Amino acid sequence: MKVKKKTLLLLVPLEFGFNKVFANNAEMDGFDVYEIAGDIFGNFKYSSTFQKLTNTFRKIFLKDKDYKKKIKRQYYIDKLHNKFENSPSKTFDFALIIRPDLWDKDIVNVITDLAKRSVCYQWDGLMRYPLFLDYIKYFDDVYVFDRSDLSCHPKLKFSTNFWFNYLDRTIKPVAPNNRVLYVGTFQKNRVVEMQLFFSFLRKSQIDYDAFLYFDNKEDAKSYKDCRTFNILTHRLNYEEMVKLERDYSIILDFQNTLHSGLSFRHFEGLALERKIITNNKSVRNYDFYHANNTFILDEFNWNEIVEFIQLPFVKSNSNIEKKYSFSNWIRYVLDIKPYQEMG
Structure with missing residues (x-):
């Protein structure tokens, strides 16, 4: 019987082509990867002049400050659905986002809502990018690569970087x-x-x-x-x-x-x-x-x-090399046993 692959929504910075090496290694590890290129969202635009006028009316006369948030959220949802229109499911097993603070919070929220389990990883220091802390609430698990950052929030967990074994x-x-x-x-x-x-x-x-x-x-x-x-x-x-x-x-x-x-x-x-x-x-x-x-x-x-x-x-012995491989890292952060704890 053929084992169904776990589906993975993946959002990784385009810098240095990291998005491709993440996707390639995850596919080698048996995931059905749906890579989200961060630039697919572009800047939010009203769908029509009428929609823009409606927002202005509701904000001024009805004191409704949430209307734009709702249509903005739907804009991002539509972008994702268009990107993955051939996906067999509208719900994914996992969402993994690297450096979520690089994207609009509405984008991050939409992505995490589409997954049964959402995880993010910060591969830079929180002293350098403190805005990351504002994104923690959107995720089930949050990993940082600097042990000294663990004291910044009780939800933070530690993980090292790794090598791409593909x-x-x-x-x-x-x-x-x-x-x-x-x-x-x-x-x-x-x-x-x-x-x-x-x-x-x-x-x-x-x-x-x-x-x-x-x-x-x-x-x-x-x-x-x-x-x-x-x-x-x-x-x-x-x-x-x-x-x-x-x-x-x-x-x-x-x-x-x-x-x-x-x-x-x-x-x-x-x-x-x-x-x-x-x-x-x-x-x-x-x-x-x-x-x-x-x-x-x-x-x-x-x-x-x-x-x-x-x-x-x-x-080093082969067990140490395997421990710090991407294949072990992704199982660790997504909590797919068996794995070795990183660090």
Whole structure:
């Protein structure tokens, strides 16, 4: 007897093509995925001049401030129904939204109402994006990647990031070469530290490549003559970045000072058997941490990096790798047993 697939409504930021890698891995894991591209909603528009005048009349003369909310909600519902008109059911088993604070609350509410169980995940710090707290009420379960954020609300649960194990089929490790790679987006609060560190690598004759993407072209002009890193003319999507990582032995990770959660770099290193150099001290608290594999930067120990590079990589056991895979992560956050708890 054929087992019916669980249906999954999926809303993930388009940035770096994350929406596609989430959908691809979820499909590999047996879900019937209905991916919602965030841009399908567009800006709300009245369906007619009459509808707009009706709203004005009701607001002024009837003191009805909810009419626009109702038609706006119906607008989003219609958009979703048009998107998934071939769906076998109007109710989905799960809704999973990453960074719900990026979207209108009405959009989020409509999506969660269409699912039997709704879950969201915040992969950035709440100190950086506190608006996220206003969205908690729409979900059955709410996960954050920074343990220190758990105190912000009693409903919050912890989960780490993970590695996308569907990529395993096409991306294979290469021979170690002691080269260091950094790929990131320009952020003013960490660029000075980066430049100092890149200069140190160069003086220490450690081979490295650093690529930085600038959202603001004016900022990029200020660094056009910079010799410590290369300016990317376009964003690499996630798959491109992971493919690039396989050509290096060491991945460099600079923590955003507004959170202590682990970036995806740590889990890519785990999967690809690559060393990590990071300034995120919280990595010591994870069960996959090994001093041979992860070097934790501080202001006094840079001279120890050369010795670290020469250490042999210590492979984690397969159970640890499975624990931090997307396949385990999605079962964990959706509470589909069996799974290993993340973190």
